[in-house]
Amino acid sequence: MNKFELSPAFLIGHDDIDSDHAELIKILNEMTDSFMAQDTKRCHEIWQQFCAKLNQHFIDEAKVMAGFGYTEEKENSDHQKILAHIDTLGGQENTLEDWKNCLFEMRNEFLSWILRHDLKFSEHLITIGYNQARP
Ligand SMILES: [Fe+2]
Incomplete structure (x- = not known):
């Protein structure tokens, strides 16, 4: 199974x-390693780390965005x-x-979450002059 990659096109700035x-991608890659090693117990442990990290990420990200005057109700509900x-997705009884x-x-959804939400924030950072438009 291929590893997850964060392509430069998905950098938010x-x-x-x-x-x-x-960090989220790194956790998913650790999970891929555990999957390849057929270690379902470890997959479950790492999945719990991923869920906790994602939860915290959404909280932190919303704060950062609000600090730049960027709020989107839809983003929070999504x-x-x-x-x-x-x-x-990640129950203790999960099979391989x-x-x-x-x-x-995750491979299909993770990038689309970034595409749908965070890339719009990336454009906002350019609009307000925090970042320069990429060539
Ligand atoms: Fe994000």
């Missing part, structure tokens, strides 16, 4: 947010939906196949 995203959904599906879903 705010250090805290970008390092959080990198975060809640995402958290509720990922809660259903369940973890495989979980990782595939």
